[in-house]
Amino acid sequence: DTAVSQTPKYLVTQMGNDKSIKCEQNLGHDTMYWYKQDSKKFLKIMFSYNNKELIINETVPNRFSPKSPDKAHLNLHINSLELGDSAVYFCASLIEGGTQYFGPGTRLLVL
Amino acid sequence: GESVGLHLPTLSVQEGDNSIINCAYSNSASDYFIWYKQESGKGPQFIIDIRSNMDKRQGQRVTVLLNKTVKHLSLQIAATQPGDSAVYFCAEKSGANNLFFGTGTRLTVIP
Numbered sequence: 001d002t003a004v005s006q007t008p009k010y011l012v013t014q015m016g017n018d019k020s021i022k023c024e025q026n027l028g029h030d031t032m033y034w035y036k037q038d039s040k041k042f043l044k045i046m047f048s049y050n051n052k053e054l055i056i057n058e059t060v061p062n063r064f065s066p067k068s069p070d071k072a073h074l075n076l077h078i079n080s081l082e083l084g085d086s087a088v089y090f091c092a093s094l095i096e097g098g099t100q101y102f103g104p105g106t107r108l109l110v111l
Numbered sequence: 112g113e114s115v116g117l118h119l120p121t122l123s124v125q126e127g128d129n130s131i132i133n134c135a136y137s138n139s140a141s142d143y144f145i146w147y148k149q150e151s152g153k154g155p156q157f158i159i160d161i162r163s164n165m166d167k168r169q170g171q172r173v174t175v176l177l178n179k180t181v182k183h184l185s186l187q188i189a190a191t192q193p194g195d196s197a198v199y200f201c202a203e204k205s206g207a208n209n210l211f212f213g214t215g216t217r218l219t220v221i222p
Contacts, residue, residue, distance in 0.1 A: 041198055043212040090154050098143045098204050102154035
């Protein structure tokens with residue numbers, strides 16, 4: 001069974017559109033994260049959620065909003081997509097002790 | 112925020128040789144460090160971790176060394192195999208469960 005899953009795997013869309021990326025973890029963990037990986041492979045944390053509460057929110061535009069309907073899901077909604085939003089987005093789940101388990105990623109391309 | 116850097120962005124090694132990937136971190140308060148491996152088209156995968164009260168930890172074919180004096184972390188891979196070709200990230204944790212990633216090193220194994 002996949003521990004952390006993301007959908008879709010690929011997302012191609014036009015500038016100005018609104019899109020969502022879904023993440024689910026079946027590990028029973030309390031904390032989930034969203035990361036953005038740019039073309040140079042740099043990984044930067046965007047959000048984390050613990051029991052439906054936003055813990056951290058780095059310098060991310062407010063066009064990005066995490067939504068957690070329950071402990072197993074942390075979705076990422078993006079409004080008014082821009083070219084610079086093109087990247088790979090990873091969801092991660094926190095394992096006890098500090099390790100994070102990553103999903104397979106969603107490759108977003110904004111045209 | 113913290114910065115985690117790598118000395119070499121790329122590393123090429125002959126199959127069967129040992130590989131050493133280095134990482135410098137800046138936050139002396141970091142208490143937990145992780146090495147991740149990211150293969151093409153996949154999410155980061157946990158390799159090995161080490162806590163700040165240790166200076167060495169060994170896994171299967173991998174060893175992590177931590178030098179807190181100079182804030183340096185290294186990953187040693189013994190008998191490097193083609194399947195080890197990937198981008199390797201070090202990550203540090205300080206305080207809450209937030210991970211800060213380095214820029215990554217691309218390891219290429221030459222058959």
